[in-house]
Structure formats: C-alpha cells, structure tokens
Amino acid sequence: MEKEIELIRKASREIVREFGLLEADCAKTGVSYAQGHALLEIKKYKVLTAGELSVILNLNRSSTGRTIQQLKNKRWVTQVISTKDSKKKPVKLTEKGKEKVKEINNYSDSRVAKALG
DSSP states (O other), X not given: OHHHHHHHHHHHHHHHHHTTGGGSBOSSSSSBHHHHHHHHHHHHHSSBOHHHXXXXXXXXXXXXXXXXXXXXXTTSEEEOOOSSOTTXXXXXXXXXHHHHHHHHHHHHHHHHHHHHO
C-alpha cells in the first residue's frame, strides 16, 4: 500500500501544479501549498537553486523567490555557498525543515490512506 500512496501523492502534486493551485494555503501543516511542494522537492534533490525550483514547481521566479524567502525566514532551508557560481544561491533543508517535511508526509500519507479506505 505504501507504493500506491507514493504514486497517488506524486500524481496529486503534479495535478496541483498544473492547475496553478500552489498559491493557496494548506491546512493542518502550517505551510502554503507552494512551501510544502518546495520543501518536498528540496528534500528529493538535496540542493536546488531558485531557477531549478521554479521550473520544477512551474512557478514564476518571483513567486519562487518569495517562497524560498518564507522558508528561510522559518529556518526550514538554508543557503548553500556555491563555489562554481556566486550568482546562484542554492538552498537545502535544515534539520527543522527535515522535521517539517516529515510532518507534511505523515499528514499527506494519512489523508491518502483514509481516502483509500
């Protein structure tokens, strides 16, 4: 059942992004949909630049930049110093961010499991 839950959640994230629902607020976890999706993708890729995250989330750079700033303000992500390109400012999850991702995953998994009966 875990694999089914994972596949449904992945498809759900893609649908949410495609229909532009990342601007709405997410209940129960204390994060917006954009913040939640950003955290999940940063966890997946370990380190992402704003440009990379913008493409993945299908958001404009301005929205992505605001989302990253919100995550930094909450200390869920931190900036990584890039030795290759000083203009790029990649981010990665902090320990607090990893805890928030676990919370998001637990909540989302329980909702999908409940829906599946």
